[in-house]
Amino acid sequence: MKCKLMLLSSAIVLAACGGGGGGNATSTLTEIAGLEYSEITSTQMSSDNTDIKPIIDRVKDYDLVSLGEPSHNGSVVHFIKSRILQGLHQEGKLDLVVFEAGFYDGLVAWEQYLTGKQPLIEAITGPHANFMYMQRHSKGVSQIVNYINDLDQVNSPLILAGFDSRINSDPACLVKEGDVTSIMLQELDQYLTDSSLSVDNLMDVYTIAPVMMCSWHNPDVTYNHNQALHQQLMSALVALEKVLEQQAKLEVIPEYDPTTPRNFRQYASFWLQVVKGMQGHAQMQVNDLDYAKADVRSADNLRWLRDVWFKTRGQTAIWSHNIHITKVEHTVPQALVKQQPELTSYVMGVIDNGGMYAPYVPQYETWAEDAFAISRDKDTVNYLLGSAGIPNAFIDFNETNSSNLIFSGKFKLAFHGGAAQYVTPAEIMDGMLFIPVEEATVSRY
Numbered sequence: 001m002k003c004k005l006m007l008l009s010s011a012i013v014l015a016a017c018g019g020g021g022g023g024n025a026t027s028t029l030t031e032i033a034g035l036e037y038s039e040i041t042s043t044q045m046s047s048d049n050t051d052i053k054p055i056i057d058r059v060k061d062y063d064l065v066s067l068g069e070p071s072h073n074g075s076v077v078h079f080i081k082s083r084i085l086q087g088l089h090q091e092g093k094l095d096l097v098v099f100e101a102g103f104y105d106g107l108v109a110w111e112q113y114l115t116g117k118q119p120l121i122e123a124i125t126g127p128h129a130n131f132m133y134m135q136r137h138s139k140g141v142s143q144i145v146n147y148i149n150d151l152d153q154v155n156s157p158l159i160l161a162g163f164d165s166r167i168n169s170d171p172a173c174l175v176k177e178g179d180v181t182s183i184m185l186q187e188l189d190q191y192l193t194d195s196s197l198s199v200d201n202l203m204d205v206y207t208i209a210p211v212m213m214c215s216w217h218n219p220d221v222t223y224n225h226n227q228a229l230h231q232q233l234m235s236a237l238v239a240l241e242k243v244l245e246q247q248a249k250l251e252v253i254p255e256y257d258p259t260t261p262r263n264f265r266q267y268a269s270f271w272l273q274v275v276k277g278m279q280g281h282a283q284m285q286v287n288d289l290d291y292a293k294a295d296v297r298s299a300d301n302l303r304w305l306r307d308v309w310f311k312t313r314g315q316t317a318i319w320s321h322n323i324h325i326t327k328v329e330h331t332v333p334q335a336l337v338k339q340q341p342e343l344t345s346y347v348m349g350v351i352d353n354g355g356m357y358a359p360y361v362p363q364y365e366t367w368a369e370d371a372f373a374i375s376r377d378k379d380t381v382n383y384l385l386g387s388a389g390i391p392n393a394f395i396d397f398n399e400t401n402s403s404n405l406i407f408s409g410k411f412k413l414a415f416h417g418g419a420a421q422y423v424t425p426a427e428i429m430d431g432m433l434f435i436p437v438e439e440a441t442v443s444r445y
Contacts, residue, residue: 002038002054003393036400037393037434043079045143049087055394056084058431060092064345066318066325066333068429070415072132073357074438077350078140080392081433085144085317089158095314096306097144098163100321103277103301104184105129105169106162107264107309113149113160114261120149120160121444130169131162133362139444153258159312161305163332165277165297166213166284173214181206187265188274195268199243204236205278212282223285230286237279244272256310264309273304291323292330299335322349323416326428348394349429351415352376353386355438364443371440380412380420386436396431 038054041047049056059065067084069077088094099106101124108129113120121142124131135141148158167173172184179186185206192199208229211218223229247268254262264270280297284290306312318325324332325347333345354375358367376382384406401407407426414420415428425432 002036004034004036034400035388035390035395035404036398037390037395040080040083040392040394040433043076043083043140043392045079045083045086045147047083049091052083052087052394053091054396056087056091058394058396059346059348060088060094060315061344062315062346063343064316064318064333064336065094066320066345066347067433068320068322068325068347068349068415070322070351071357071360071417072134072321073360073441074352074355074435075138075140075358075441076355076392076435076437076439077352077433078138078441079143080435081319081350082140082144082147085319086147088315088317089147089156093314094317095157096159096161096310096312096316097148097319098161098302098305098316099131099135099319100164100324101131101135101162102129102164102167102169102172103162103298104167104172104274105131106160107270108171110159110161111261111264114153114258121145124160126170128171130171132168133364134358134360134441137362137364137443137445139442142444157258159310161310163298163302163305163318165280165294165301167274167277167281168214170214173210174217175210182210184274185209188271191265191268191271194266195247197243197247199236199240201232201236201239204232205240208233208236209278209282212285213278223282224288225286227286230282233282234279237275237282241272241275241279244268244275248272253308269304269308273301277301295324295332296330296335298324299332299339302332302336303339321416325349327430328428345430347428347430348433349415349425349431350433350435351382351385351413352435352438353382355435356440357438358441364445367441367443374438376414377412377420380414381406381425382414382420385434390434390436392436393434394431395434397426397429402426 041051067081085097109123112118112123112128125136148160151158173182175182211221212223212233251268253267253269277297280294283293287293306316318332327347337343337345356371357374359370395401397407410422410424412420413423413425
C-alpha cells in the first residue's frame with residue numbers, strides 16, 4: 001500500500017553535517033512531511049504480492065538488484081527479502097540469486113541439489129559446502145531457499161549461488177588431521193594433476209591459503225600484517241593464475257543444463273576465479289580488512305556466474321550486507337557495472353530503528369537465549385523514521401523522496417555493524433527498506 005507521511009507537529013532534533021565549514025543544522029519531523037513509502041504488511045511467504053507490488057514494479061527491469069542488511073543478525077529483514085525475491089521471480093525476470101556466501105560453496109551446494117543428493121537447504125548447510133551460518137541456519141533465509149528448491153528448474157528456473165571471494169567454509173579451508181590441505185585445495189590439486197599442469201611453489205598455496213582464509217582453524221599462525229607470509233602466498237597465487245589463465249583459453253564449457261549438471265571442478269575457468277578470489281581475500285586480510293580488495297574480486301565472480309557458467313539472461317539479485325552493495329566505488333554492484341557499463345543496477349539498502357539481534361555465532365542453539373537489544377541514537381535517520389511511525393516499508397528515492405532533506409542532506413545513518421556515519425542516503429542507495437523494530441534471527445530448526 002502506497003502511503004504519504006503528512007505534516008507532523010512533534011519535533012525531534014536531528015544533527016546534520018554542515019557543508020565546508022562543518023557547521024550544524026537542525027531538522028524536525030516536519031521535514032519528512034510528504035515522504036512517500038509503501039507499507040509491507042506481511043513477512044509470510046504464503047501472502048500474495050499485493051503489498052510488495054510497488055517494490056516489484058520499481059525494480060523488476062534492472063539487471064542487478066541488491067538487497068542489503070545492516071547486520072546478518074536480524075530476522076524480519078530475512079523474511080521480507082525472501083518475499084521480495086519470490087515476487088521478483090513470479091512477476092519479473094529474476095533467474096539468479098547470489099548470496100554473500102563462498103563462491104566455491106555456492107557451486108558445490110547447487111551441484112548437490114541438482115544431482116538430488118541433498119535438498120537445497122541441506123546442501124548450503126554441509127558437510128560438502130557451508131554458507132555463512134547466519135544464512136544457512138536462519139528460518140527467514142530458509143523461506144527463499146525452500147522456494148527455489150521446489151521450483152521446476154527447467155521451466156521456471158531460479159538459480160542460487162554464492163559470489164563472495166572470501167572463502168571461509170570448512171570444506172575450503174579446514175585441514176583435517178592427516179591431510180596436507182583442505183578439501184577444496186585437494187580438488188584443485190587433482191585438477192592440476194589430471195590436466196598435467198605444473199606450477200612452482202604450489203605447496204605454498206596449499207599450506208598458507210587455509211591459514212589466510214580461516215584463522216580460527218590456525219590459532220598458532222598469524223597472517224594479518226605478516227608481509228613475508230603474504231608475499232609468499234601471493235607469489236604462488238600469481239604463478240598459478242598465469243597457468244590457469246592459459247589453460248582456460250583452451251577449454252570449452254558446455255551450456256548450462258539443470259538436468260545434466262557439469263562438474264565445475266574440471267574447468268580451469270572455475271579454478272582461475274578461485275585463485276583470483278584468494279588474492280583479493282589475502283589483500284583484504286593483510287590490509288586491515290579492506291573489503292574493497294575482496295569486493296572487486298567478488299564482482300568478477302558474479303560476472304563469471306552470469307556470463308560464463310550459467311549464462312543467465314534475466315535479473316540477478318544480490319543478497320548481502322549493506323557495506324558490500326552501496327553505490328560507492330568498489331562495492332560488488334558498482335565494480336561490476338564499471339566493468340560492464342551496459343548493466344543497470346538498483347541498490348536497496350536496509351536500515352532498522354533497533355530491536356533485537358541474535359549473537360553472531362554459529363551456535364544457533366544459543367541465538368534465542370543470548371539475543372540482545374540494540375537501539376539507535378536520537379540524532380539518526382533511523383530514529384527519526386521510527387519516531388514518525390513509519391512501519392515496515394519500502395522507500396524509493398524517487399523525485400519526491402530524493403529531494404527530501406533527510407535523504408538529500410548529510411545525516412547520521414546506522415546502516416552497518418559499526419557506529420552511525422554521516423552520509424547522504426540518496427547517494428549511497430537508490431531506495432531503502434525500513435524496519436522500525438527488528439527481531440533476532442531465528443533458527444530454522
